[in-house]
Amino acid sequence: MTIKTADVIIVGGGVHGAATAYELAKAGVKTVLFEKEYLSSGGSGRSAAGLRQHFGTEVNLRMAKYNLSVFPTLEEELDTGMKLEFTQWGYMWVAYSDSCMEQLNKNVTLQKSLDIPSVMMTPAEIHERWPYLNLDGILGAAFCGDDGHINPQTLTLAYGHAARRLGAEIKTYTPVAKLLAENGRIKGVVTESGEEWHAPKVLLTAGPWSTPLAATVGVELPVYPERHNILITEPVEVFDCPMVLCLDDGAYFKQCPNGTFMFGRDDPGEPHTVEAGNSAKFLEGVTKSVLKRIPALRGVRVVRQWSGPYDNTPDHNAIIDWTPVEGLLVNCGWSGHGLQFGPSGGRVCKEMLMGETPFVDLHRFRLARFAENDLFFEPAFI
Ligand SMILES: Cc1cc2nc3c(=O)[nH]c(=O)nc-3n(C[C@H](O)[C@H](O)[C@H](O)COP(=O)(O)OP(=O)(O)OC[C@H]3O[C@@H](n4cnc5c(N)ncnc54)[C@H](O)[C@@H]3O)c2cc1C
Numbered sequence: 001m002t003i004k005t006a007d008v009i010i011v012g013g014g015v016h017g018a019a020t021a022y023e024l025a026k027a028g029v030k031t032v033l034f035e036k037e038y039l040s041s042g043g044s045g046r047s048a049a050g051l052r053q054h055f056g057t058e059v060n061l062r063m064a065k066y067n068l069s070v071f072p073t074l075e076e077e078l079d080t081g082m083k084l085e086f087t088q089w090g091y092m093w094v095a096y097s098d099s100c101m102e103q104l105n106k107n108v109t110l111q112k113s114l115d116i117p118s119v120m121m122t123p124a125e126i127h128e129r130w131p132y133l134n135l136d137g138i139l140g141a142a143f144c145g146d147d148g149h150i151n152p153q154t155l156t157l158a159y160g161h162a163a164r165r166l167g168a169e170i171k172t173y174t175p176v177a178k179l180l181a182e183n184g185r186i187k188g189v190v191t192e193s194g195e196e197w198h199a200p201k202v203l204l205t206a207g208p209w210s211t212p213l214a215a216t217v218g219v220e221l222p223v224y225p226e227r228h229n230i231l232i233t234e235p236v237e238v239f240d241c242p243m244v245l246c247l248d249d250g251a252y253f254k255q256c257p258n259g260t261f262m263f264g265r266d267d268p269g270e271p272h273t274v275e276a277g278n279s280a281k282f283l284e285g286v287t288k289s290v291l292k293r294i295p296a297l298r299g300v301r302v303v304r305q306w307s308g309p310y311d312n313t314p315d316h317n318a319i320i321d322w323t324p325v326e327g328l329l330v331n332c333g334w335s336g337h338g339l340q341f342g343p344s345g346g347r348v349c350k351e352m353l354m355g356e357t358p359f360v361d362l363h364r365f366r367l368a369r370f371a372e373n374d375l376f377f378e379p380a381f382i
Contacts, residue, residue, distance in 0.1 A: 001196060006032040006169070008353055009189055009199040011176045011213060012206035014044035015152070015339055016331050018159035018170075019346025020203060020353075022078070025166035027354060032197060033160070033168060034189065036175035040156035042207045046276070046308025047339040048230055048264050049152040050243045050254065052091040053116045053144050056107040056379035060317075061114050062360045063344035068146055070343040074155075078162040082154040085257050090242035091147035092121075093380070095139050100247045103379050104142040111144070118144040130241065132296045137248070149243065149254060152339050159342065178216035179204075179328070186217070186327035201353050203329045205345075208274055208311040210332040219323045222370050223333045225309035227270040229282040232304040233297070235259030244293065245382060251289035252382065261297060263290045266382060274309045282307075310335050315375035320348060320365040329353060330367070336382050 008024055010017045013035030024031040035041070051071065053064045075084040095101045104120065111118040121143050123135045164170045174195075179202060180187040188198035204210050208225035215221075236259050243254035250266030265286040270279075283305060291298055313319060313333035318341070320331045331349050334341060348358040364376040 003196045003198055006030050006197060006199045007201070009034070009197055009202045011189060011202065011204050012042070012209070013039040013156070013160060013170065013172065014042045014205060014207055015040070015156045015159065015342035016345040016349070017203070017205035018156050018163065019342040020205065020331070020349040021163035021168045021170065022159045022166070023346045023350035024353065025163045025168040027350060029354065031163070031168040033163070033170050034174050034176045034191065035170070035172045038172050039160040039170070040153045042209070043308050043311060044156045044339055045153045046230070046306060047152045048252065048262055049150050049155070049339050050091060050252070051150060051340040052147040052243070053111060054091060054093055054107060054118060054142055054147070054380050056103065056110060057364070057376070058110065058114070059360055059362070059364050060378055061111060061116065063341055065114060065116055066344045066347070066359070067340050067342070071150060074343070075158070078158040080158045080161045082158045082161070083151065084154050084158060085151040086148065087257050088146055088148040089240045089255070090143055090145045092141045092143045092242050092244050094141045094244060094246050096137050096246070096248040098139070101139050104140070107380055108142050116144065117146055118142055132239070132294060133244070134293050134295055143242070147243070149256060155342065159346070176213065179213060181217040181325050181328070184326055186325050201327045201329065203331065203349055203353060205331050207332055208309045210311070210330060214323065214330065217325050217328065219325055219328065221319065221330065221332070221367070222314055223311050223319070224272055225274045226272050226312050227277070227307050228264065228310055228336065229267070229270070229279060229286070229305065229307045230262060230264045231283065231286065231302050233261040233263070233300045234303050236261070236297070236300060241294070246289070246293060249289055250382060251286060251293070253290045253294065261300065263287065265289060276307050278305050278307060311338070314370060315377050316381045317376045317378050318365050319367050320345070320362050321367040322352070323367060
């Protein structure tokens with residue numbers, strides 16, 4: 001059997017794998033990426049693709065700020081002809097309780113200290129700007145007008161295609177069966193068809209599938225899948241409705257550039273599975289909740305509903321770290337906010353794989369925090 005080699009092997013073609021492949025290829029590193037289906041077929045292509053700088057911890061904010069500095073020119077930079085549909089119609093976190101207002105205020109104060117243009121809004125200010133929103137029960141909101149939306153499929157595909165153009169090998173429909181390690185060092189991967197690839201460094205960006213893959217070399221990851229649902233309506237007249245997140249029942253909605261609306265809602269009762277599936281319970285619950293906030297949408301038809309897995313960790317924050325197996329880097333566990341971190345995730349992984357200092361301090365994302373019971377709680381997560 002011929003063994004093929006690369007400088008870096010990436011397992012998983014979601015936004016993090018594809019963005020890292022692009023960054024490495026740009027730097028001239030011989031990279032091969034394995035994806036079991038097609039690029040964006042995991043959480044990335046199934047996400048709501050809300051982009052925000054509303055976080056309550058400094059490292060997430062610094063990375064979020066970097067992401068929002070990349071998105072406006074990314075379509076041009078990747079130059080694949082694919083439309084990324086980036087829009088900046090804003091992102092609003094709506095509070096219905098004093099405790100939520102207090103937390104939003106704290107988050108916005110931190111955001112402002114990092115020059116992120118977030119503001120707190122009163123119900124009157126919200127009404128003046130978006131008169132079609134029903135504000136019953138709302139105490140106020142945090143809003144950032146630079147935040148917005150992107151097409152999650154074309155984002156991931158464009159990163160992958162640009163990486164390929166720059167020399168990366170992108171092997172789709174090529175599942176990795178297991179990782180290979182020898183004497184405590186990573187050695188490579190074996191694909192399901194039995195092909196063996198060797199590299200001194202392997203990056204695992206397989207979302208919730210990272211856990212069983214890491215286990216093949218004895219690394220335990222506390223990452224598990226959780227199914228989340230979403231739907232799309234038929235298009236209506238464009239009135240640039242921002243992403244609105246309701247902090248009472250976890251419902252969110254936004255208008256996409258083509259006029260369709262996207263609705264989603266957190267449901268703690270959803271199964272912990274990577275299997276996609278649709279639930280009528282979600283359809284009924286989310287439409288009731290969203291129509292209450294935006295009655296003008298009554299009568300609009302739903303055209304599509306799907307689900308996908310969050311890759312959750314016990315503290316809902318990512319793991320970006322070298323593992324105890326030398327040369328094996330992981331970047332996974334982004335829960336419900338990982339799509340937008342593609343640009344910064346790709347950058348820091350490229351920096352780590354090339355022995356450079358990451359542009360942000362990644363201490364809070366370390367794997368050992370779970371064993372040390374030093375969890376990294378992000379107050380602004382959905
Ligand atoms: C309904 C929903 C809504 C969301 N909304 C948002 C949002 O508004 N904003 C936001 O930022 N994030 C959101 N997210 C979260 C976001 O989608 C994820 O955090 C992010 O996409 C994770 O990207 P990733 O590249 O790490 O993993 P993934 O996109 O999951 O990619 C992992 C890839 O690994 C591949 N793979 C698995 N096993 C193997 C194997 N053995 N060999 C080769 N390849 C393999 C999979 O096929 C998959 O393509 C949402 C997620 C869902 C499900």
